[in-house]
Amino acid sequence: MATISILANMVPTIPLKDILSSWPYLSTLLGNIYFFVILTATLSFFIIGVSLIIKYAPHILNDLKNLIGTEIPEIGIKLWVAFIFLIPIFFDMGPLWFVLWWFIVLWGYVNRSEKKITFVFIFFIFISSWIAHIGGSFLTMTQTHVNKEIFMIENHMGSIKDVLSVASWIQKHPDDAEPINTQAIVEKRKGNYISAIQLLSRALDLEPNNSRFYNHLGIAFSGALKDREAIGAFKEAIAIAPDNMIYHYNLSRVYQGMYNLYDAEKEIKLASNIDPSRLKEFLDKEGKDINHRFIEEGTPVIRLLYRQLKLSNDLDMASDALWDIGFGSIDRSMAIWLSLIYAMILLILDYMPKERFTKRCSRCGSLYYVGSLSKKGHPMCLQCHWLSTKSKKQPDYIMLNKIEKVKQHRTYYSSDTATLEMILPGMGSIVANNTLKGIYRVCVISAGLIMIITGGQFIFSFIPTGIDLRSIIRFGGILMIGCVYLSAYKIPPIKQGV
Amino acid sequence: MALLGTLKGFGVTDIFQLISQQIKTGTLVLTSPKYKISILFQEGIIKGVTNDNWATDPRAKVLLNSGLIGEKEYKAALDIQKKGSSKWEDILISQGKLEKTLLDKAANIIIKEIFLDIFQWKEGSYRFEDGDPDTEAMLSCHIVTENLILDTLRIIDEWPLIKQKIPPVDYCPVVITPITEEIAKKNSITAEDAHIFDLIDGKKTIETIIRESLETSFDGLSAFVKLIDASLIEVFPKETKEQIDASITRQAFWKRIKNASVYILLAICIAGLITIGHPRVGPNMFFNPVIKEYIKTQKDLATLYTTQRIRPSNSNANNHAH
Numbered sequence: 166m167a168t169i170s171i172l173a174n175m176v177p178t179i180p181l182k183d184i185l186s187s188w189p190y191l192s193t194l195l196g197n198i199y200f201f202v203i204l205t206a207t208l209s210f211f212i213i214g215v216s217l218i219i220k221y222a223p224h225i226l227n228d229l230k231n232l233i234g235t236e237i238p239e240i241g242i243k244l245w246v247a248f249i250f251l252i253p254i255f256f257d258m259g260p261l262w263f264v265l266w267w268f269i270v271l272w273g274y275v276n277r278s279e280k281k282i283t284f285v286f287i288f289f290i291f292i293s294s295w296i297a298h299i300g301g302s303f304l305t306m307t308q309t310h311v312n313k314e315i316f317m318i319e320n321h322m323g324s325i326k327d328v329l330s331v332a333s334w335i336q337k338h339p340d341d342a343e344p345i346n347t348q349a350i351v352e353k354r355k356g357n358y359i360s361a362i363q364l365l366s367r368a369l370d371l372e373p374n375n376s377r378f379y380n381h382l383g384i385a386f387s388g389a390l391k392d393r394e395a396i397g398a399f400k401e402a403i404a405i406a407p408d409n410m411i412y413h414y415n416l417s418r419v420y421q422g423m424y425n426l427y428d429a430e431k432e433i434k435l436a437s438n439i440d441p442s443r444l445k446e447f448l449d450k451e452g453k454d455i456n457h458r459f460i461e462e463g464t465p466v467i468r469l470l471y472r473q474l475k476l477s478n479d480l481d482m483a484s485d486a487l488w489d490i491g492f493g494s495i496d497r498s499m500a501i502w503l504s505l506i507y508a509m510i511l512l513i514l515d516y517m518p519k520e521r522f523t524k525r526c527s528r529c530g531s532l533y534y535v536g537s538l539s540k541k542g543h544p545m546c547l548q549c550h551w552l553s554t555k556s557k558k559q560p561d562y563i564m565l566n567k568i569e570k571v572k573q574h575r576t577y578y579s580s581d582t583a584t585l586e587m588i589l590p591g592m593g594s595i596v597a598n599n600t601l602k603g604i605y606r607v608c609v610i611s612a613g614l615i616m617i618i619t620g621g622q623f624i625f626s627f628i629p630t631g632i633d634l635r636s637i638i639r640f641g642g643i644l645m646i647g648c649v650y651l652s653a654y655k656i657p658p659i660k661q662g663v
Numbered sequence: 664m665a666l667l668g669t670l671k672g673f674g675v676t677d678i679f680q681l682i683s684q685q686i687k688t689g690t691l692v693l694t695s696p697k698y699k700i701s702i703l704f705q706e707g708i709i710k711g712v713t714n715d716n717w718a719t720d721p722r723a724k725v726l727l728n729s730g731l732i733g734e735k736e737y738k739a740a741l742d743i744q745k746k747g748s749s750k751w752e753d754i755l756i757s758q759g760k761l762e763k764t765l766l767d768k769a770a771n772i773i774i775k776e777i778f779l780d781i782f783q784w785k786e787g788s789y790r791f792e793d794g795d796p797d798t799e800a801m802l803s804c805h806i807v808t809e810n811l812i813l814d815t816l817r818i819i820d821e822w823p824l825i826k827q828k829i830p831p832v833d834y835c836p837v838v839i840t841p842i843t844e845e846i847a848k849k850n851s852i853t854a855e856d857a858h859i860f861d862l863i864d865g866k867k868t869i870e871t872i873i874r875e876s877l878e879t880s881f882d883g884l885s886a887f888v889k890l891i892d893a894s895l896i897e898v899f900p901k902e903t904k905e906q907i908d909a910s911i912t913r914q915a916f917w918k919r920i921k922n923a924s925v926y927i928l929l930a931i932c933i934a935g936l937i938t939i940g941h942p943r944v945g946p947n948m949f950f951n952p953v954i955k956e957y958i959k960t961q962k963d964l965a966t967l968y969t970t971q972r973i974r975p976s977n978s979n980a981n982n983h984a985h
Binding site for chain 1: 676680809810812813816817819820821822823824827828921922925926929932933936937940941942943949950951953954957958960961962964965968969
């Protein structure tokens, strides 16, 4: 199979900006960006979940020990804790179920900023069905609503198979105006102007305000030598979209054909006022090839993007499959209910007495149950809270002792979290209650990993561009991860001596 | 009148901190719905405490409960106190029936428990005024206020942790392993813990030992929890030596069963979940075959158009719709 660089042939006629406004490329680009963002978010949630387990597993262990008693061997309790966290592994559940489950188990322990992550996650679940739907639309863009066929035919690349597909679609979906317009274009190109006029009239019955259809109707009328009707159709198009220079240009061509040079000139002037360079391009083309006398207008990219989002069996299957990768186990239609039930469970858990959950003082590191919160919402034992809110410090034996304990904890904690940060940037920051920095680093590391693994390519443009950016994206991913590691090394979660 | 208000607006710790920082001298009167407590401050240091509910000297009650003085001896000393000018405690000390240190320890318990109580008050009022209260009923002490705040807050912090592990106080503790230097170091056994350990004789209940030790309830109970956690002692219902021995054997057996059951139950749970659940394993663990198929279709189409040399720019190509 020979691979031909399409771009090499396209460069002289289509600049890069036009490639990006072409539906297959734009949709593929958007799709790849979309999958990249969603996958990064999913991986970030998962890593944040793992970080929270590392942070709070000792707390759970302590509570279980208190609950069961000290007679049970510690290794047994540790195994039980591991089992609790890994329960979703026994079911057909995706990585997001794990995160969901971990947040439930850890809800009594997490601090204020970590709870905010949970709220974002609940929102993520709430919209997950739509996320999967949009993702599915990028996967099935060539297979639904004859979009590919419409694009190929309009761009003079359609095959007989494409024409037949459009015809078959029109029979099954008589209320879909866009393929009818495409069919009319096919008929017009064949010279069957009457048939084209009939089809376009049908399309206009369905969408009376579509200026594009009026433009094509005008061209068909002109082909059928019905200049007066053609002028009427072009004028209708101009009335709907007065800023579209194509309609003025086409109208001027009709006038010119009728030797009404005054009106032809007038329309050319109007077209020139809107887009002179494009007008020049059209006139040049017409000079070289008479077939370019009238300008057809392709389906706007936004319309094709909208069409690919429309429901279909293929889209449903792809969306379900995407949802299954992330969640699975239950139907995609249950996503909203899942998020609501999840929020309700967390709300109920919020009513559990706070004293039942072990907390670790963010200042001295001691485990406690009652305590208080610092200004930033981090847990603090009553002694540290009192020491930190004291307006004037009068050092004495007990206080010095406590301050020494705080220093010792800080030294131990800073080295511990720095090690974690070097294992996986962001993890140490989350453990050190530096949640925002942690989230930022986790997101960057996730993005970097996704870039390296996938090269930024999830879906493929059905018309190849000839450009392969995977190596560059992978290099970008390596660079990003390198930068995060450097930043984690230079700016550890807790600065020693502060 | 220098300071007045309710405890809802200004917490007890804040009041104590303020008096300590300002190095004030005077009496702080704290009133709750139950009782009224007066604390004497001298240059910010706590010098004495009194409670309105004290009909008699509270130290006597502590000493009597601990069995350190007898009921008869105490009454005799009180009789002498009524006749003369000496106080009952001085009389007992002079008679050699009471040690000064034990009296101070008893006072220490009362003061600590009072402060522990008032630091948890959520409602009530306070009044700080110059001058001494009725010093007759006042327990004198010398406590640095900030130390007291920290120590009391430590107890409030740690109490829920200890509370869950406290054994029934009418149970008898029995020594399982003697304390060695190594064990003491490993389990951070303090002098108070060792004192409690020394009082264990297999007959006395936890409650009796704490009373005899002249430690506060918190310190006594936390010592017991620490000793149990370190497997130095075990507690049993008050029984005979034979019954305790049998109980130890029985407990050792159940302990083994319990240990084994932790693993057995875990294994059953895992096996059960594997049976009822459908773990996501295999090559499609992270990638759904449907998705693979759709991506393959896109790829195939791209390959097809590549071989057909189809490109959007080539409007004059022979691939027209007709």
